Amino acid sequence: MSEGLSFPPLMSGEAVTDDALRAACTRAARGCDAGLITYRLDGAEMQCALVFAPEVPLAQAVAMLPLCGVGFQNALGALAPPEVAVQLEWGGGIRLSGAACGAFRMVASTTDPDAIPDWLVVGFTLPLYPAEDPDMAETGLNPDQTALFAEGCAEVQPPALIESWARHTLHWINRWEDLGPASLHSEWRGLVFDIDHEVSIQGQTGSFIGVDEHFGMLLLSGDTTHLIPLTTLLEPAP
Numbered sequence: 001m002s003e004g005l006s007f008p009p010l011m012s013g014e015a016v017t018d019d020a021l022r023a024a025c026t027r028a029a030r031g032c033d034a035g036l037i038t039y040r041l042d043g044a045e046m047q048c049a050l051v052f053a054p055e056v057p058l059a060q061a062v063a064m065l066p067l068c069g070v071g072f073q074n075a076l077g078a079l080a081p082p083e084v085a086v087q088l089e090w091g092g093g094i095r096l097s098g099a100a101c102g103a104f105r106m107v108a109s110t111t112d113p114d115a116i117p118d119w120l121v122v123g124f125t126l127p128l129y130p131a132e133d134p135d136m137a138e139t140g141l142n143p144d145q146t147a148l149f150a151e152g153c154a155e156v157q158p159p160a161l162i163e164s165w166a167r168h169t170l171h172w173i174n175r176w177e178d179l180g181p182a183s184l185h186s187e188w189r190g191l192v193f194d195i196d197h198e199v200s201i202q203g204q205t206g207s208f209i210g211v212d213e214h215f216g217m218l219l220l221s222g223d224t225t226h227l228i229p230l231t232t233l234l235e236p237a238p
Contacts, residue, residue: 049123
């Protein structure tokens with residue numbers, strides 16, 4: 001049951017009391033329809049996850065991680081004050097006005113890049129307010145960590161954000177299916193955090209110079225460009 005939340009055609013919602021990503025994986029493994037959105041709104045953070053039924057190999061299907069991120073940026077960008085900058089990290093992290101604020105995660109029924117997965121789930125966790133230190137935003141003790149309501153977004157209602165994320169994500173799914181990945185690449189590149197800067201990820205350090213056609217990270221270290229496939233971000237299925 002979606003408890004009054006409104007979802008676009010081919011999508012449905014279910015409120016859960018446990019981890020939304022894990023709940024979505026459980027539903028997917030049992031054979032639920034694609035388009036199911038599980039969400040949890042109690043506590044100091046909101047959680048949301050979307051079930052996909054890919055028709056392409058996993059190496060291509062994992063593009064749903066940046067796609068869901070773009071949908072989130074579009075959704076929050078439409079609801080938040082204009083001065084709040086929403087950016088995305090390659091590894092799934094969410095940035096609000098430059099500070100870390102939650103992240104996207106991804107799980108699939110297989111880890112074989114060449115296999116078509118039975119299901120793929122992409123979900124995010126977003127802190128609503130600093131649970132351990134309510135004065136964090138004011139004291140500046142953790143300037144690289146923030147929460148939604150600490151960034152002037154007190155008027156953003158989590159249920160409305162879920163509904164908006166569903167609509168914007170569906171829009172990008174349709175564009176990806178109809179037009180291919182080019183438009184998604186263009187939109188995502190304008191939102192990605194730390195592009196053209198030195199980063200350290202998965203034990204490697206170098207300049208983040210871009211991504212390949214499947215959103216694998218291109219990391220320039222000296223004269224060598226390393227490829228870190230997006231599939232390396234997959235978490236084990238529960």
